[in-house]
Amino acid sequence: MTSARLAPWVCLLVCMLSVLESESVDVTNTMVKNAVERGAVCLDGSPPVYAIDRGRGEAADNWVIYLEGGGWCATEAECLFRTTKDIGSSRRWQTEKSSLIAMLSDRKSENPYFHHWTRVYVRYCDGSSYVGDREKPFVGNNTTVYFRGARVFNAIIEDLLAQGMKSASNALLTGCSAGGLGALLQCDNFRSMLPESAKVKCAADAGFFIDGTDIYGGHLHREHFAQIVQTHESQKNLPKSCTSKMNASLCMLPQNFVADIQTPVFVVNSVYDTWQIENILMPMNKDQPAVHDQFVSCGHDMENCTCDQVVHWRCFQSEFYQALGKLNSSARNGMFINACASHCQTQKQETWYGSSISKLRDSSSGPLQGVGQAVGEWFVNDATIRMVDYKTQSPRVCEYNPEEPHWNNHYVFRGLDLLLKKFALADEIRRKARLVPQCPAQVPAYRQESYYSGLGYLVGEINQTSNWTDWFINPPRD
Numbered sequence: 001m002t003s004a005r006l007a008p009w010v011c012l013l014v015c016m017l018s019v020l021e022s023e024s025v026d027v028t029n030t031m032v033k034n035a036v037e038r039g040a041v042c043l044d045g046s047p048p049v050y051a052i053d054r055g056r057g058e059a060a061d062n063w064v065i066y067l068e069g070g071g072w073c074a075t076e077a078e079c080l081f082r083t084t085k086d087i088g089s090s091r092r093w094q095t096e097k098s099s100l101i102a103m104l105s106d107r108k109s110e111n112p113y114f115h116h117w118t119r120v121y122v123r124y125c126d127g128s129s130y131v132g133d134r135e136k137p138f139v140g141n142n143t144t145v146y147f148r149g150a151r152v153f154n155a156i157i158e159d160l161l162a163q164g165m166k167s168a169s170n171a172l173l174t175g176c177s178a179g180g181l182g183a184l185l186q187c188d189n190f191r192s193m194l195p196e197s198a199k200v201k202c203a204a205d206a207g208f209f210i211d212g213t214d215i216y217g218g219h220l221h222r223e224h225f226a227q228i229v230q231t232h233e234s235q236k237n238l239p240k241s242c243t244s245k246m247n248a249s250l251c252m253l254p255q256n257f258v259a260d261i262q263t264p265v266f267v268v269n270s271v272y273d274t275w276q277i278e279n280i281l282m283p284m285n286k287d288q289p290a291v292h293d294q295f296v297s298c299g300h301d302m303e304n305c306t307c308d309q310v311v312h313w314r315c316f317q318s319e320f321y322q323a324l325g326k327l328n329s330s331a332r333n334g335m336f337i338n339a340c341a342s343h344c345q346t347q348k349q350e351t352w353y354g355s356s357i358s359k360l361r362d363s364s365s366g367p368l369q370g371v372g373q374a375v376g377e378w379f380v381n382d383a384t385i386r387m388v389d390y391k392t393q394s395p396r397v398c399e400y401n402p403e404e405p406h407w408n409n410h411y412v413f414r415g416l417d418l419l420l421k422k423f424a425l426a427d428e429i430r431r432k433a434r435l436v437p438q439c440p441a442q443v444p445a446y447r448q449e450s451y452y453s454g455l456g457y458l459v460g461e462i463n464q465t466s467n468w469t470d471w472f473i474n475p476p477r478d
């Protein structure tokens with residue numbers, strides 16, 4: 001990640017945003033039984049752990065399983081490095097507690113749909129999004145490194161079944177970032193492990209990593225994912241519907257398998273997800289450092305963006321919407337897509353529930369209260385939720401995150417209005433956008449509909465009469 005450059009006005013912004021105070025539930029972690037014997041271990045060979053907070057009353061039979069994220073290790077050396085970190089080892093979590101907040105909060109006001117459910121926070125320690133499974137460990141620097149993400153996942157779920165999840169009425173597998181991707185990849189497997197009578201769904205937060213074109217015109221991120229699959233030997237645990245059609249190295253990319261997931265899925269994501277912008281749109285390419293640096297400068301101060309750079313932003317947005325079209329395979333799938341400069345919106349109270357800033361722009365015209373209600377209505381009441389913010393054309397600030405100040409504040413805030421004007425005015429951009437093969441058209445002119453579908457709330461659904469791709473190629477005229 002790029003290092004933060006804090007400007008004084010950031011402090012001003014902190015004061016402007018009303019950061020909601022929320023108290024967390026601190027829970028002692030549970031070690032998975034017999035994990036070491038089964039070889040279901042973290043990168044460093046320690047047993048995986050999770051934090052469980054039992055639900056109340058009848059809702060105790062409803063389960064939220066939240067998979068922690070934390071990127072991936074793509075090479076043996078990177079995985080070796082992770083054994084010394086909290087995301088490669090359970091050492092620290094065996095004695096320290098986990099804090100349950102936002103989507104895992106036990107307060108009704110903070111988490112109205114799931115607060116009384118049995119909530120489980122799974123600590124991420126395998127570096128593969130819970131799908132790796134390699135027999136042979138790697139030994140480096142006198143440390144043995146294991147690649148066992150899928151075994152870790154299965155061992156945790158079996159442990160939870162024994163802890164009472166075998167009589168679950170409802171179960172939601174979710175998670176953020178690498179954990180969100182894990183929730184998608186393991187969704188049907190999870191469904192198959194739960195009792196048939198249970199209602200089971202999966203929701204991925206910030207886990208919809210697209211196969212986007214980067215600022216060099218290539219796909220460095222695709223290669224990164226391919227390397228992860230290879231190092232962890234994940235191929236046998238990736239969705240068969242995908243591996244039977246294409247090279248398994250492409251099957252960690254949600255757009256290549258979500259349409260075939262049998263269990264209902266929900267995607268919470270920003271079209272300008274900060275991780276994706278930094279690592280998919282503008283990863284570091286050592287051969288072209290100047291291109292990267294110039295784009296960083298554009299990100300810091302959008303007023304400085306060149307026309308070509310603006311085209312990259314828009315192409316990314318367009319590619320994201322197109323990838324999202326795969327989710328429309330089933331009416332039971334849902335989505336909440338905003339344009340926040342954010343990552344992991346279900347893990348922070350201000351973006352999960354209750355803060356007006358996390359709502360879709362203009363969603364005041366509709367009845368939804370942001371991410372938390374969208375996910376809740378979709379799971380509990382089987383509402384049809386297709387909320388997509390097409391209106392915001394550049395990243396917007398929705399939160400203050402002290403860990404990523406450069407993104408959530410500094411990068412994006414300045415020059416936003418000017419950039420919007422640029423978008424609106426520049427015919428040149430539209431012309432250029434058509435010349436980029438991956439980006440056949442401009443992002444469509446704003447169109448957002450808000451109406452009640454009978455099943456649930458349907459806000460911002462795209463054109464009903466054509467498919468998504470068509471709509472991008474032939475945007476309707478307002």
Ligand SMILES: *[C@@H]1O[C@H](CO)[C@@H](O)[C@H](O)[C@H]1NC(C)=O
Pocket residue numbers: 077080081140141
């Ligand atoms: C092995 O340890 C040394 C000293 O701590 C370190 O410099 C080196 O990078 C490590 N090697 C790998 C592959 O992690």
Ligand SMILES: *[C@@H]1O[C@H](CO)[C@@H](O)[C@H](O)[C@H]1NC(C)=O
Pocket residue numbers: 141142
């Ligand atoms: C590995 O362990 C051996 C024996 O304890 C020691 O001599 C060697 O320096 C260690 N190597 C590294 C890279 O730490």
Ligand SMILES: *[C@@H]1O[C@H](CO)[C@@H](O)[C@H](O)[C@H]1NC(C)=O
Pocket residue numbers: 226247248249
């Ligand atoms: C699949 O992709 C990987 C990584 O890009 C590559 O090394 C491998 O040769 C490919 N396999 C086939 C059968 O094309």
Ligand SMILES: *[C@@H]1O[C@H](CO)[C@@H](O)[C@H](O)[C@H]1NC(C)=O
Pocket residue numbers: 297298300301304
């Ligand atoms: C933007 O451009 C101005 C004028 O050329 C320059 O002074 C400023 O440093 C640039 N900002 C960034 C973040 O590069």
Ligand SMILES: *[C@@H]1O[C@H](CO)[C@@H](O)[C@H](O)[C@H]1NC(C)=O
Pocket residue numbers: 328329330331462463464465466467468
């Ligand atoms: C999405 O799927 C529904 C049915 O599941 C269909 O009615 C609708 O037209 C589709 N929308 C698009 C844009 O493909």
